[in-house]
Amino acid sequence: MSFTQKELLKGTLGPIILNLLTEHKKMYGYEITQHIKELSDGKILIKEGSLYPALHKLEADGLLESEQLEVGGRLRKYYKLTRKGKQESVQASKELISFLETVHLIINPNKTLSYGGI
Amino acid sequence: MSFTQKELLKGTLGPIILNLLTEHKKMYGYEITQHIKELSDGKILIKEGSLYPALHKLEADGLLESEQLEVGGRLRKYYKLTRKGKQESVQASKELISFLETVHLIINPNKTLSYGGI
């Protein structure tokens, strides 16, 4: 399940989750929403109705695996990348950045932009 | 109908169409698809099933107006921005760029990026 340009037109959430997990090894759902919120300066607020189905789908696709841990009396479901997920994550980030560049190129064609590597 | 962050998560097509029309005054459907194809180096291929409903919606929302002209024996439906469309176009481009920046920030937080104005 590689994220093609077409999938990226809708659905940046999958790649974003994968990307976050390359940097944090292990995260739980609520943590992911808060992280995205902070990194985006409050501009992107992922709702539970978006997040959990997305996580379940990524797990069903074999990109994530989960384990439940009790922390402070609360059950947390931690997700981490599988080997397949690590590979897909690199690919997905590349394609997402490529998409950002492309869209930028379309709406602002007179300016060249380098995003640099990921 | 302003393009909010939420709409942009899916739906870059509307803003892209509006943006193209700020630079070309008058375009017809097929021309728009070819333009996007060329500007994106063949990466984004808008299908008719996406384009025409999108154009119809923009027109229904009062952002575009159309006129049919016969060119080379073929009927072309030219679209151009209404006054309302021009205003929305500026806004939509800003929000789209803001969204691109935000997503980039999330997946590549160690690097600051300036897109500059539109």
Add this chain to the structure above:
DNA sequence: ATTAATACATAGATTTGTGATGCATTACAA
């Protein structure tokens, strides 16, 4: 004559995000 390209359009299916709702615990304030 047939195919590719041009040019428009719609119906149906799919994807994906949101809102609403539900359950449950912990921390804090009134």
Add this chain to the structure above:
DNA sequence: TTGTAATGCATCACAAATCTATGTATTAAT
């Protein structure tokens, strides 16, 4: 101590956007 915010997971019904497939029709090229 009682209520509320925050934490934490989850699902369902709905809406919006796009794609696939299909249809029509003309022109250009082979």
